[in-house]
Amino acid sequence: MRLRTIFMSIALCTLATLSAKEYSFITVKGDAMQTRIYTLNNGLKVYMSVNKERPRLQANIVVRTGSRNDPAETTGLAHYLEHLMFKGTQRFGTTDYAKEKPYLDEIERRYEQYRTLTDPVLRRTAYHQIDSISQLAAQYNIPNEYDKLMSSIGSEGTNAYTSNDVTCYVENIPSNEIDNWARIQADRFQNMVIRGFHTELEAVYEEKNISMASDGSKEYAALWKLLTPTHPYGTQTTIGEQEHLKNPSIVNIKNYFHRYYVPNNVAIVLAGDFNPDETIAIIDKYFGQWKPSTNLTRPEFPVQPKITAQRDTTVVGQDAENLMMAWRFKGDNDMQSDTLDIVRRMLYNGQAGLIDVNLLQKMKVQDVGIDVDGLHDYSAFIIEASPLHGQTLQQVKKLLLEQVDKLAQGQFSDKLLPAVMANKKLRYFEGLQNNRTRASYMVDAFVNDKRWEDVALQIQRQEKFTKQDIQRFVAQHFGSNNLVCVYKEQGVDSTLKKIEKPIITPIPANREYESALLKSIRLSKTTPIQPVFIDYNKELSLGKKVNGMPLIYKRNPNDGLFVLSFYYDFGTTADKRYRDAADYLDYIGTQNMTVSQLKQAFYNLACQYNVNVSANKISVTLAGLSENMPRALQLLEQVWHKAKADKNSWSSYCDMVAKSRTDQKQSQKANFSALWDYARYGAYNPTRNICSDKQLRATNPQEMVQLITNLTRMPHSVLYYGPLSEQQLINIVQREHKVGKTMLKKPVNKDYQLLKTPQNEVLLAPFKAKNIYLRQFHNEGNQWNVNKRPVEILFNQYFGGGMNSIVFQELRETRGLAYNAGANYVAPDTKGKDEYFYTHIISQNDKMNDCLRVFNDIVNNMPENEAAFDLAKQSLIKSIQSDRTTRYGVITSYLKLKQLGLANDYMQQVYNALPKITLKDVANFARLNIANKTYRYTVLGDEKELDMKALEKIAPVKRLSTEEIFGY
Known part of the structure; x- marks a missing residue:
């Protein structure tokens, strides 16, 4: 389906309800969301956009x-x-x-x-x-x-x-x-x-x-x-x-x-x-x-004076250094927003923007992000960037301003602006599949006093922009004299007062x-929504092969978008080099094209590819406009078979990896993620199972490229969701996807193994902060059984699954101990793996003892209340009734079930079992699986501010260094 031009027209409509009362509403002709905007007599605005994909x-x-x-x-x-x-x-x-x-x-x-x-x-x-x-x-x-x-x-x-x-x-x-x-x-x-x-x-x-x-x-x-x-x-x-x-x-x-x-x-x-x-x-x-x-009013403030000289300041903190720079503009409802949106995409879009092409793909900076922060009174065009090792923030700033200047000077391809518009249309229509995205457009329009026709028809206005329009706008508004900068440096922030x-x-x-x-x-009685459980034999075509590889096919009857994926059931646990090999592809071209030419070619087709690597699977995925899929697949095959490594790009890549790892050590969230992996799996875990800096630098980069090329000679499945018929797809893939005549032996995953918790343990890793991250982990080696799933899901809903759960009530509502708290009984994602339980809380250092005491109390003596339990069950039943798995999600859900050794949607079994499950069943589950058990207490915090005697009463404290949890 081609994305069609939409013409502007506003209509004022009325409707008659059963009570014969008429309600006026505004619509905009050609609005893809078909939004209605009502205003009740008391001034209440009501925005409505209908999307029938799910009964929610x-x-x-x-x-x-x-x-x-x-x-x-x-x-x-x-x-x-x-x-x-x-x-x-x-x-x-x-x-x-x-x-x-x-x-x-x-x-x-x-x-x-x-x-x-x-x-x-x-x-x-x-x-x-x-x-x-x-x-x-x-x-x-x-x-x-x-x-x-x-x-x-x-x-x-x-x-x-x-x-x-x-x-x-x-x-x-x-x-x-x-x-x-x-x-x-x-x-x-x-x-x-x-x-x-x-x-x-x-x-x-x-x-x-x-x-x-x-x-x-x-x-x-x-x-x-x-x-x-x-x-x-x-x-x-x-x-x-x-x-x-x-x-x-x-x-x-x-x-x-x-x-x-x-x-x-x-x-x-x-x-x-x-x-x-x-x-x-x-x-x-x-x-x-x-x-x-x-007499509705709000405070009004003096107009902010023009910024005529560069302003800057410095912020000090523990995270890695970076730069934030911005220019100020009018409020978000001004037509400047149209241009700012396009300028953002022309500078940075992940594939073909000036910053992508000239900085990121050439590894001249560590990382960049751009955002237009559109507020009611003023907006800000914000660029945030991280430096390479040894690079100053001033050098980063200079490089970024050079790219802005290139835009002002017109030093960019004539194809960039049309490609930006094609990709914006693609992302816009993809977004409309999600009700939250639709709602966000309407919320933004109301808050920022935007006329709906200006929102609905923005793309049509932007399509009229010329290269010269962009040049003039950037030259006029993006100067070095009206710029503000915040330099984030590493250090101790002495201003913090808890x-x-x-x-x-x-x-x-x-x-x-x-x-x-x-x-x-x-x-109250409502007309029940009938649940829908997936019959994969009806939803998917599973029997055919293409190039000797199994094909999983689902037709897209809704629009002209496609997803084509080549799927492998092995990953970094088979060879830890795969992740770096996939990442390195982003920085190299082919024998015939530079990396920038390659990325721009995909972008011009409104398509993109991605090599996703996890512990036990790899997927090489192509997605975008279906009409361009054959040409995009040809480009992907060039990447697969003709990618060209060189020592200089590999050396720069290794430098970036080393800098990224150093930065990770300064992040509280990254530290806790590493500690959590260590607590669950021990030294062999997802965080530590990586190539060392020394190993990376000693590697011939062409070996990394060959790892990806060899994927075409290994067993894999072909997954497709799109508008092509099955035979059309088979013809294209057979023609374009080059599979080796001799197949290589598939590498074997060496899976991470969850550690048991036979006795209480305390793991403590250091991080200087005013709060702690704390989890309790229990695993006694029980293998998952689908027949237990109904009780498990209901237990999670009742005990730790949300604001109505026992955990939220006890830790936050009645005691104010935390802003963030929860608990979960976790089912594995692979057949034969262990299930486990954990609690989680982020709280002040001096509240640690209270958190531990309350958590242990409710874990060992789960409060039992019939009314709360009935609500949890009722909520879960209604959620299942209104849940729908659609589009490409049908394929991914099938693969997840297959990994568990299941052929059918087990949520039907859960739904049928729920009415018979009692609070006693859930209480028995808690007593058998979480109460009075031994736990591995996992704490990330500043030992000097913690009550170490309290931790030592639980069990001897094992201190882990930052290097131990990260493995570098």
Whole structure:
């Protein structure tokens, strides 16, 4: 299918519902999303885009306010309100609001007094009093009842986010639960009650501590400070300042809520499978009586002065050094955004941009990323880059500015702009397969005051751009005199001050209670969605061969996109060189084409190839526009058979690998990932199973190329999803895919083996930070059996799988110990492998003992509550009913099941078994598999700030060095 030109036209339409009420809506002719935009009488906007692929819909509620609107004296207010919106209303989250309210009022009053105190002793006393009254209020609180409501309707991905201009509440619901969802949300947005304040504040403290330790967050804040020095984008962070978080005001939060959480400042965004005519009537039924603000305003700020001289600053932290540079532009709803989007893609697109061709493919810098940060008042064109070993940040900056100047001077191929547009169309239509992507377009339009015709028809405007247009724009706006730079250097950040842990008495979970609203929603009757389980014999063609290789074929009847993959069932555990061999291909050309010519040729065809290597499989995948597949396959075969290595490029590649490994050692997440691999597998694990720097440098690069070339002479399968008929595909692959006449012996995987945990152990690896990463790992060698899967899945849902789980309630909701906590009983991905269990938490160093104590308590004595269990089961059933595996995912799911030794979709077995599983079954599972077991405690943290005696009471502490966990 060719991507067709869309013509602009706006239509105003009306519809008649069953109640005969008419609703007007706006559409744009040619809009690929077929979006309807309604405005109810109270000003509430409703965006709708129908996508029937799955019987679910993304349902977001967007408030047009964020940290930009926070009062300067109480920053972080919008973000904290987002957290409190999950605490309930007068109708849910409480057993008796009338009895609870006096205590809530008293807590509110005392916080207003508390925030005026400066004496530490008086503050501790006042906080202790607040904590005591909170205990009295908590006897009526039903923590997490919002999450229970969402679980009862089968919602997935319950969450929210706050940024500069937006606070957005996110749900993904089954299409038969729209009425229940609207009923809950209307109450939530009109009648929010602030409760559970001090424990949730502690979760925000945790989030702030994580943010302060993030070098990326610090860089971003510093960058916007340079761009907008007297605007909240530059003067305030979304989470807020420490002093403000220490002195919160419930009064200010309520005032903020009543000012901005009004229907004429809110939009409902729906994308997925639903009937718009019926749905708008439902929304009007529940939201139509919401009173609008007659005096809706927001703070306005002086226009930021032009940047006429380069500004820069330095940020210090533990992560590897890098550079962030940016230019400031008008707000995201200005037509400048059209051009900025194209400039970004022309500079960097992963294949043929100027930075790709002139820097990355020639290995002149370590890494580069570009983003257009489009905010309401101002936008920023941001380039972030990492240096090579021995390269200064100033040198990196000079190289990047040279590429920007090339764009201004027109020093680029005439084919680049048309190729950028073709690939943008491709990515746009791929994105529309995902409801979250559709929703993101609509959210962005509402928040940034964009006319929908400007959003829907952006591609058509951009197609009119000429090479000269791009040159002029870049020459005018991308100077060295209006540039800002943040230099991220390595060092100790002496400005970091951890928010100290207050003394909090845990509030009761009150799992035995439920509000009348929850009961009503839980027992409500909806037309069930019938589950669909894959019959692979119907969905796939499995019998034929091409070039002697098994073919797995599925036709794409929806669009002109294809995926063609050559699949091998061995990987780095057979030969650890495969990953480097695949990565090296990105930096070399063929006997006839340079690497840049090769990448540009693929890009011009709106196709791309990828060699993906994992522990036990390799896939060489080609994807893009089907009409160009034959030519793209010809190019891929040139890569496969004619790739040309040379010593200089190999030497540069080895330098980049060495620098990347050094950088990884500075990353907290990378350190914990390496430690976790060591804890599960020991010294032979995915992190350590790599070629050493010495081995790489001693390798003849042509050997690496030959490894990839030899894949064509090894047994593999051909996987295809696209619009071609099976015979058309076979003809093309037989003609273009060159398979060796003599087949080589397939290498054998040496799989990683999960270690057993016969006794308690403590592994500690060092990383200087204000927080720890902590996991408990248990494996007693039980091999997975599909017959156990129904209970396992339900256990995960009940115990550790989300906001309604036992873990979330105990670790975060009732005690405020962590921002991030979970647990999971893990099934293997290969037949004959062990299953295992782990817990996970990120928390402050001084909370480690509390985290361990609570986790051990709930693991050894899993709380049992029938109501919570029934909700977990109901949620899981509804999720299975509305789940669909489609497109290329059918092929990948078939291969995963085959790896487990299964031929059929076992989720049908799970679904059929769920109604009969009882809480007793899950409790027995927990007692047999996780309770009173021995664990390997895995801790990444700063030993000087940890209670080592507490760890030593568990078991002798084995200290691992950074070099040991990484293997280099």
